[in-house]
Amino acid sequence: xxxxxxxxxxxxxxxxxxxxxxxxxxxxxxxxxxxxxxxxxxxxxxxxxxxxxxxxxxxxxxxxxxxxxxxxxxxxxxxxxxxxxxxxxxxxxxxxxxxxxxxxxxxxxxxxxxxxxxxxxxxxxxxxxxxxxxxxxxxxxxxxxxxxxxxxxxxxxxxxxxxxxxxxxxxxxxxxxxxxxxxxxxxxxxxxxxxxxxxxxxxxxxxxxxxxxxxxxxxxxxxxxxxxxxxxxxxxxxxxxxxxxxxxxxxxxxxxxxxxxxxxxxxxxxxxxxxxxxxxxxxxxxxxxxxxxxxxxxxxxxxxxxxxxxxx
Amino acid sequence: xxxxxxxxxxxxxxxxxxxxxxxxxxxxxxxxxxxxxxxxxxxxxxxxxxxxxxxxxxxxxxxxxxxxxxxxxxxxxxxxxxxxxxxxxxxxxxxxxxxxxxxxxxxxxxxxxxxxxxxxxxxxxxxxxxxxxxxxxxxxxxxxxxxxxxxxxxxxxxxxxxxxxxxxxxxxxxxxxxxxxxxxxxxxxxxxxxxxxxxxxxxxxxxxxxxxxxxxxxxxxxxxxxxxxxxxxxxxxxxxxxxxxxxxxxxxxxxxxxxxxxxxxxxxxxxxxxxxxxxxxxxxxxxxxxxxxxxxxxxxxxxxxxxxxxxx
DNA sequence: GGTTGACCTGGGACCGGTTTCATACGTTAT
DNA sequence: ATAACGTATGAAACCGGTCCCAGGTCAACC
Numbered sequence: 001x002x003x004x005x006x007x008x009x010x011x012x013x014x015x016x017x018x019x020x021x022x023x024x025x026x027x028x029x030x031x032x033x034x035x036x037x038x039x040x041x042x043x044x045x046x047x048x049x050x051x052x053x054x055x056x057x058x059x060x061x062x063x064x065x066x067x068x069x070x071x072x073x074x075x076x077x078x079x080x081x082x083x084x085x086x087x088x089x090x091x092x093x094x095x096x097x098x099x100x101x102x103x104x105x106x107x108x109x110x111x112x113x114x115x116x117x118x119x120x121x122x123x124x125x126x127x128x129x130x131x132x133x134x135x136x137x138x139x140x141x142x143x144x145x146x147x148x149x150x151x152x153x154x155x156x157x158x159x160x161x162x163x164x165x166x167x168x169x170x171x172x173x174x175x176x177x178x179x180x181x182x183x184x185x186x187x188x189x190x191x192x193x194x195x196x197x198x199x200x201x202x203x204x205x206x207x208x209x210x211x212x213x214x215x216x217x218x219x220x221x222x223x224x225x226x227x228x229x230x231x232x233x234x235x236x237x238x239x240x241x242x243x244x245x246x247x248x249x250x251x252x253x254x255x256x257x258x259x260x261x262x263x264x265x266x267x268x269x270x271x272x273x274x275x276x277x278x279x280x281x282x283x284x285x286x287x288x289x290x291x292x293x294x295x296x297x298x299x300x301x302x303x304x305x306x307x308x309x310x311x312x
Numbered sequence: 313x314x315x316x317x318x319x320x321x322x323x324x325x326x327x328x329x330x331x332x333x334x335x336x337x338x339x340x341x342x343x344x345x346x347x348x349x350x351x352x353x354x355x356x357x358x359x360x361x362x363x364x365x366x367x368x369x370x371x372x373x374x375x376x377x378x379x380x381x382x383x384x385x386x387x388x389x390x391x392x393x394x395x396x397x398x399x400x401x402x403x404x405x406x407x408x409x410x411x412x413x414x415x416x417x418x419x420x421x422x423x424x425x426x427x428x429x430x431x432x433x434x435x436x437x438x439x440x441x442x443x444x445x446x447x448x449x450x451x452x453x454x455x456x457x458x459x460x461x462x463x464x465x466x467x468x469x470x471x472x473x474x475x476x477x478x479x480x481x482x483x484x485x486x487x488x489x490x491x492x493x494x495x496x497x498x499x500x501x502x503x504x505x506x507x508x509x510x511x512x513x514x515x516x517x518x519x520x521x522x523x524x525x526x527x528x529x530x531x532x533x534x535x536x537x538x539x540x541x542x543x544x545x546x547x548x549x550x551x552x553x554x555x556x557x558x559x560x561x562x563x564x565x566x567x568x569x570x571x572x573x574x575x576x577x578x579x580x581x582x583x584x585x586x587x588x589x590x591x592x593x594x595x596x597x598x599x600x601x602x603x604x605x606x607x608x609x610x611x612x613x614x615x616x617x618x619x620x621x622x623x624x
Numbered sequence: 625g626g627t628t629g630a631c632c633t634g635g636g637a638c639c640g641g642t643t644t645c646a647t648a649c650g651t652t653a654t
Numbered sequence: 655a656t657a658a659c660g661t662a663t664g665a666a667a668c669c670g671g672t673c674c675c676a677g678g679t680c681a682a683c684c
Contacts, residue, residue, distance in 0.1 A: 016643085020663090023642085051642090114670095274587065327671085329632085339632050362670080365671090
């Protein structure tokens with residue numbers, strides 16, 4: 001493979017001058033510039049990206065940590081990050097975790113090794129304090145509200161507020177007993193925390209039996225449907241954590257000819273639109289774009305993306 | 313930032329020995345190994361990934377070229393690539409093109425610059441011969457049948473055969489006049505070519521007015537529905553190029569209270585399932601996994617992934 | 625006692641760029 | 655006449671690793 005030294009040798013000029021030509025810098029005489037450019041073209045020369053990155057100390061690459069690559073929630077965020085990254089000349093690398101903490105830790109160590117200029121956590125299993133420990137190696141963005149004193153940058157939806165709106169809507173609809181689905185009902189998940197808070201705020205204490213945990217896919221929604229269908233006292237409304245999951249619930253109720261109940265989805269996906277379900281659009285592409293911009297700005301700004309409740 | 317030379321200096325041993333410790337190689341005395349390991353831990357040292365990549369001449373990164381990041385077709389392929397890549401310790405970088413040839417070319421040039429060990433084209437705008445010209449810089453995989461004499465590796469669905477099956481099924485259903493949707497009806501798109509071939513084979517010449525081109529999203533499907541609904545002679549069946557797009561057609565027909573017609577989707581997505589549409593599952597995750605394996609194997613194997621027609 | 629081979633260690637070239645600094649020349653201002 | 659400055663160029667350090675090769679020790683074997 002031909003390198004910058006070959007070009008220098010063949011052109012009779014120094015490596016420095018060739019480097020100046022490559023980078024379109026000032027202070028190169030026109031005739032020499034042209035000669036060097038011709039030789040580079042003749043030899044089919046392209047500067048080595050990795051060498052450049054090493055020398056410059058940056059990779060123009062952002063790592064995106066996410067549990068599953070092909071899940072609509074994360075796909076929409078990634079879409080936003082990729083779009084914004086493309087416009088800014090950054091590459092986006094996918095870092096799937098399956099919510100495995102060891103894997104997350106491995107990515108954090110890779111971050112220390114300068115493989116990425118910044119890291120975006122679309123979701124996480126590790127403690128926030130763990131992420132903060134790696135903050136000194138570069139910008140880290142999380143997609144949740146990490147609290148005012150957190151030094152991480154953050155872009156997040158106003159899930160609490162939008163869920164409050166959705167719940168108030170159910171009250172106006174006369175819904176008495178509402179079931180709730182969460183993906184991960186633990187202390188780590190900000191999404192779960194916000195949803196519980198909103199429930200508490202509008203409807204009071206959430207009965208344990210009205211909560212279905214571990215909902216990620218359509219199939220999970222289907223199982224949740226089976227669960228809620230046999231519940232006493234019966235629920236007359238369910239707040240799902242995604243339209244696809246809501247669709248699973250609706251499918252169960254339909255297939256078993258159960259009375260129709262109100263199911264609210266989230267993310268404004270095609271499935272919810274097809275079934276005419278009310279939903280909450282969290283504007284995840286915008287969230288992704290915001291996350292990217294924070295990643296390359298190296299601040300610790302916390303940025304709220306407004307969500308929108310959509311009646312149907 | 314502390315580097316390998318710091319560790320060498322502080323430990324009193326040579327860079328070579330430190331390198332051996334880092335890489336868990338033989339021929340390091342136990343006491344020295346332990347001392348070096350302790351110093352690395354004390355200094356919080358992590359080897360620089362970029363330097364390593366430069367030295368080794370590889371990045372353990374695969375670039376995935378795709379038109380849109382958040383489209384179910386490509387998302388499923390990417391999912392397969394990411395899953396297989398993760399298992400093999402490779403990073404996956406997304407390279408969105410919007411079908412812009414200049415952008416594709418830029419990625420090919422980046423490939424020459426050793427930024428990626430291999431490139432996977434999930435779709436393309438450039439000519440195959442263009443891609444082949446870059447073949448000498450490393451493995452390039454395309455996700456279509458590039459023809460027997462093509463030196464690129466390839467993983468692709470048997471779209472022609474599966475569409476033939478779908479069309480034969482429509483015949484058995486008594487469908488007389490079938491409309492067809494394509495995403496890009498040009499010479500580049502193998503998917504369009506295979507679909508046209510299958511139509512020719514089963515139903516004969518495809519009337520120009522029965523073809524709707526440029527269908528990518530649900531909204532496109534909706535527009536296609538509007539188009540086909542006003543057509544004379546009326547179509548009594550439509551083959552769409554994805555379930556989401558098929559759902560667009562169905563939505564149009566529903567919303568305008570038009571007589572129900574048979575719409576066949578593709579990719580076996582949730583939308584098709586919800587609407588009970590027959591579909592063709594092209595097993596795109598498997599395709600992605602196959603593409604990844606080809607990418608790191610540096611052969612020019614052509615691999616067919618069987619598709620499956622699903623009646624509903 | 626000499627050869628062989630396994631084990632251990634360090635020097636230094638190499639991967640392929642960027643960037644700082646020293647130098648030198650030609651104008652222009654003082 | 656000379657200081658000052660803009661332009662042009664190259665040498666060499668630097669980014670931070672890998673790895674080949676030379677050299678040394680020590681035990682086993684003939």
